[in-house]
Amino acid sequence: MIEELKRVLEKCGVEYAEIRVEEREGTAIYYSGKELEIAERKRSFGGCIRTFHKGGWGFVTFNKLKDLEDWLHRSERQAKTMKRESGLAPVKPVRDKVRLSLPDDPRKVPLEEKHELVRKYNQIVMGHEKIQTTRVGYEDTFIRRYYVNTEGTEIVEERVYSGVRMVATAVDGTNVQISFDSVGGTQGWNSVLGLEDVAERVCKEAVEMLKAEPVDAGVYTVVVDPQLAGVFAHEAFGHLSEADHIYENERIREIMKLGTRFGVDELSIVDDGTIKGERGYYPYDDEGVPSRRTYLIKNGILVGRLHSRETAYKMGEEPTGNARAINFAYPPIVRMSCTFIEPGDKTFEELTDIERGIYAIGAYGGQTELEMFTFSARRGYLIEKGKITKLLKNVVLTGNVFETLRNIDAIGNDLKLYGGLGGCGKGGQFPLPVSDGAPHIRIRNVVIGGK
Numbered sequence: 001m002i003e004e005l006k007r008v009l010e011k012c013g014v015e016y017a018e019i020r021v022e023e024r025e026g027t028a029i030y031y032s033g034k035e036l037e038i039a040e041r042k043r044s045f046g047g048c049i050r051t052f053h054k055g056g057w058g059f060v061t062f063n064k065l066k067d068l069e070d071w072l073h074r075s076e077r078q079a080k081t082m083k084r085e086s087g088l089a090p091v092k093p094v095r096d097k098v099r100l101s102l103p104d105d106p107r108k109v110p111l112e113e114k115h116e117l118v119r120k121y122n123q124i125v126m127g128h129e130k131i132q133t134t135r136v137g138y139e140d141t142f143i144r145r146y147y148v149n150t151e152g153t154e155i156v157e158e159r160v161y162s163g164v165r166m167v168a169t170a171v172d173g174t175n176v177q178i179s180f181d182s183v184g185g186t187q188g189w190n191s192v193l194g195l196e197d198v199a200e201r202v203c204k205e206a207v208e209m210l211k212a213e214p215v216d217a218g219v220y221t222v223v224v225d226p227q228l229a230g231v232f233a234h235e236a237f238g239h240l241s242e243a244d245h246i247y248e249n250e251r252i253r254e255i256m257k258l259g260t261r262f263g264v265d266e267l268s269i270v271d272d273g274t275i276k277g278e279r280g281y282y283p284y285d286d287e288g289v290p291s292r293r294t295y296l297i298k299n300g301i302l303v304g305r306l307h308s309r310e311t312a313y314k315m316g317e318e319p320t321g322n323a324r325a326i327n328f329a330y331p332p333i334v335r336m337s338c339t340f341i342e343p344g345d346k347t348f349e350e351l352t353d354i355e356r357g358i359y360a361i362g363a364y365g366g367q368t369e370l371e372m373f374t375f376s377a378r379r380g381y382l383i384e385k386g387k388i389t390k391l392l393k394n395v396v397l398t399g400n401v402f403e404t405l406r407n408i409d410a411i412g413n414d415l416k417l418y419g420g421l422g423g424c425g426k427g428g429q430f431p432l433p434v435s436d437g438a439p440h441i442r443i444r445n446v447v448i449g450g451k
Contacts, residue, residue: 014053018149021047031136056082074140093152100158104189124199153288170206177209182420212393221357226416229438273337279436280338280421300363339439344411396449412440
């Protein structure tokens, strides 16, 4: 395959060209309530050619290797129609083969065994009379990618993702509450085994939330659990660290000036695509650049951002290996990998040693608009004189990300990373496999919506 792609690139008539070819296969099994909704295996094959000439890009996709030279020339014509000031930051050519070596490769597990696992988890999630419906599923995806470019990079890389998602909906009259969790990554089949306790917790939490009281609106000191803090790191700050956003927005470019203090000395935020086993792990991005560990904030100071080769050129910085696409049908854009807040030294008991506050747990999701954010916690608890007391619902956190970073006054020692199924969305590309995480953190002066 590589030799054939190299032969095509020898016909290149522009500054730069690359070809990416992907072979994919996977499994999806889902229950909706008592009904088996999906049980299927999928295969796909396709590729793309991307060319660059005098600042202009060309991009075409294909699903057969026939007539690749014609597709190359079509992409070249596209690139030549667009002329602007741009370029590509230099990187060293790479020649590598990354073969998958897992003792429990999910492709070797029979479909019947995967189905039995999902059926078992679904039965556990349905284990209470107030659970009206469930959505429980398993997915795995194997990818073999071939990548070559005109600078001499040649990569054959294999990846695998597997994960489980569990959702429970509890109903009591007009009171409807949802709980969910998702577990998985690139470790293999073992990552989805032994999750009976997760299924039981999803069921239990949905039922418990039927008795939760609405939170009183106000300004609180909030202790945020690792999952919600990880979502904050990803959604509220990670996207602002993607260099295409920064370069294209003059206001954000001024705010995100390297060397600016954004928090206490203990605060460090990292994007790291090299952590094996995590859903956000990958050896090379979709420009053939090695993934790496990139500090965004270190000891409270903004020190870095995430780049493609083009954004690195525009901003006079180094590529970080963060040009990613969800599949061959899309060109790579600047994306995160595994984004997290590094641990501090505080215990949970020290974090909650406050007169009055809220303990916010999990994330339903949220919205971000530049530096403003709104996140909904899955549930919360009132903190009174250092004790976790009343169960709360409708806990919605809002604010300015930069003010919130400055208001982080304590960081826990219990870092956790999360992946599972789903992923990140940007530029019409969803879901991109990513991870995020954090330790527990404490934030002063958080605006909480409520009654």
